[in-house]
Amino acid sequence: MDSGDRDSGSVMRADGRRNRDQLMRAAQEVFAVQGTGASLREVARTAGVNVATLYRHFPTRDALLGALLGDGFDQLATRAQELAAKSDAAEGLWIWTRTLVDALSWYDGLPDSVSEALRDPNSPLHDRCERLRVAAAELLHRAQQSGQVRSDLGIDELLATSSAVARLARPAADPAAASERFLTLFIEGLTTA
Incomplete structure (x- = not known):
């Protein structure tokens, strides 16, 4: 040459x-x-x-989303792992859930894109979303072991509710305040008496 x-x-x-x-x-x-x-x-x-x-x-659209969201989602998964290792996993779960809701609010429609990617193993976004799901499941499990979080909450319910909060808060006049209010209601409903 x-x-x-x-x-x-x-x-x-x-x-x-x-x-x-x-x-x-x-x-x-x-x-x-x-x-x-x-x-x-x-x-x-x-x-x-x-x-x-x-x-x-x-x-594909998912390939573009995967490239766009990849590092952020990898950081979310790593953060869930770090918080699961802390002594107060329940507090870590709440911190992480707030961070997840913020991330799902980056773009309108993102919660749906993530849900679809989790259901489709062939999606270029699937592996990153699944890594995030696995790390969150471990954090949830640790928080449940502490006795501060309902034992009947599943990881898919946690992720679906976080997605719903992101969807509900996004069109509000003050999305951050709306998100915080919805999350507070959600978190209070998950804690054990």
């Missing part, structure tokens, strides 16, 4: 990275306004690339 070929390959890789970064920024922008169900054509248009470029980098 001559140096011209190497330069050409480097330019293509740099262009590819630049396009991917533009698509990620555009997806954040479009999803923040229109939710996770937004048109992928709109994402490509906002990024200044054609739809074929978008699909070359992200063949």
Whole structure:
């Protein structure tokens, strides 16, 4: 290979990275306004690339969401593991649940996208969501062992309720205050007497 070929390959890789970064920024922008169900054509248009470029980098909506949410969801899973190791796992569960609700509020429609990904093992988002689910289940189990959390609460119920709180709070005039109020009601209902 001559140096011209190497330069050409480097330019293509740099262009590819630049396009991917533009698509990620555009997806954040479009999803923040229109939710996770937004048109992928709109994402490509906002990024200044054609739809074929978008699909070359992200063949499905879940692939784009997985790339966009991946690090944040991995951090949520790690945080659940850290809190499960603490002595007050019930307090850790409440802290983590608040963090989860905040994360599920990043984009309108995100709770539904996560639920669908958990049901579909072929989704590019599935593995990250499942890792988060497993870590949360361990945290819930530890909190239940403390006797401070109802023993009949399942992890899927905890995640579904957290998703519902995120959905309910998002359209409120003050989403953070609404989220806190709904979570307080939820948490008080889960604690043992």
